[in-house]
Structure formats: C-alpha cells, structure tokens
Amino acid sequence: MDTLLDIRNLKMNFGGLKVTDDVSLNLAKGSRTALIGPNGAGKTTLINLIAGAYRPTSGSISLMGQDVTGMKDTDRVRLGLIRSFQITRLFPDLTVIDHLAMAILQREGRSAGMFKSYHRMPEVLDEAMEALARLRLDPLANRVVAQIAYGQQRLLEIAIALVLKPKVLLLDEPAAGIPSSDMDRVVAALDNLPAELAVLLIDHDMDLVRRFAREVIVLSSGAVIFRGTPEQLGSDPRVRSAYLGEDA
C-alpha cells in the first residue's frame, strides 16, 4: 500500500475558532510535500493533530491503514510517525552522540538505565556515528549540545528523527533560525533523506520549499486552498490573495 498517512475531514476548534477546517490530505511512500500558509493559518495545529499532541474535534487520521485518531503520540512514534520540533528540544549538557545513542536505545525498547553503558555497545556507537556522518555532524560527536551552533542543533534533530526509522517524517520549520550560509547543509540533509520516507515539511522559506517539495499544500484560515506543484503555486489566484490579503 502506497498511502502511508491519510487524513479525512479533520476539524479542530479552539472555542469558537475553527483552526482546522475540514482538512483532507494524504501522503504516499516517497512523497515530499510542503505545507505552507500565512501566519496563523493552522499549520502547527495540523502537525500537532497528526502527531497526536491534540485530539481533533472530528475527522480521522490513519497511518499505514490503521486508524490512529485516538492513539497516544508515543504509540504513533512506535508505528513510524516521527516529528522534529520547531523549538529545539535537546539536552544542553549531553553530547551530540549521547542524543543519538539515547534515540537508538529508545527505538530498540531498551531501558533508560542502559544509556550510561552505551559506550560499551559497539553496534549502538557505530550506528550513531553513521547517522551523524550522513549529516556531516560526526566531527562534533563528543561536543556538548550547548557548545554547538544553532544550525547544527537543528541538523542534530533531523539525525535523531532519522535513527528512529520513521516511515512518515514531520519536519516543523527545520530551517528556522539557520543562517543563510548554512542553508545548503539543510537542503543537502533533506536531499539525502531515505527515498521511501514520506515527508511533510512546514516552512516559511519559499526557496527551501521550492528546492525540497514535489507537492505543495497551502492552508489559509485552517482550510486547504491549494494542492499542486511548486511551479503552479505562484499563478494560483487563491494563494495570491491569501498572502496578499495578509500583507494588506
């Protein structure tokens, strides 16, 4: 089956405010989809619904054919739905490789108590170093996170997400706060994601969106107003008015 994530008629209200307004979308194996929209359009809320941080008011979410609408976020992770966070959630006093080892042990269902002894587990060390090398973070393996640059922390988040072996990866503004000089590294990291992975990326950086996405979904006031290729985006009248309306 090619559809990995299938969202149907999803609605979310905060009080009287419709923040997710009848959203349906699906992600197939290997998809590279960008979710964009003006500030307050409901992008983060939609990601929170997909990841299981929020329960929708109505509608359904299924993952690999299984209805996960009422499933806890941690159980969704076990099924292969992984999210990288918009706000970095790393431990400043732990090293870069500590983070990877922790994620590998978590994936394997090993107890947190084993974390202290991962240095004696060659298979964990090898896999962690390999994952870091893929994002060219290997020279930083033994540095504590507080000592590495912000852009490197964001790349570390992607490395952590990848060792969890996702089938569907949600990337919430992976380039936020990264200096433009480091953008090529982010693009290279995204280009090197496993081909079969379904990726949904939220970002405001249109250059990144055009370089990454084969399909773009535009949200405005909680509803999907466009779904098409990056090339079709600029000429779509609804998209133009959603963005120009915001500027006005």
Ligand SMILES: Nc1ncnc2c1ncn2[C@@H]1O[C@H](COP(=O)(O)OP(=O)(O)OP(=O)(O)O)[C@@H](O)[C@H]1O
């Ligand atoms: N927990 C909440 N309670 C009430 N209203 C909320 C809550 N979370 C979000 N909202 C409102 O829902 C709307 C959509 O917010 P959301 O953060 O999903 O938009 P966004 O598209 O991610 O915006 P941005 O691009 O600025 O990050 C906004 O009007 C916001 O104020």
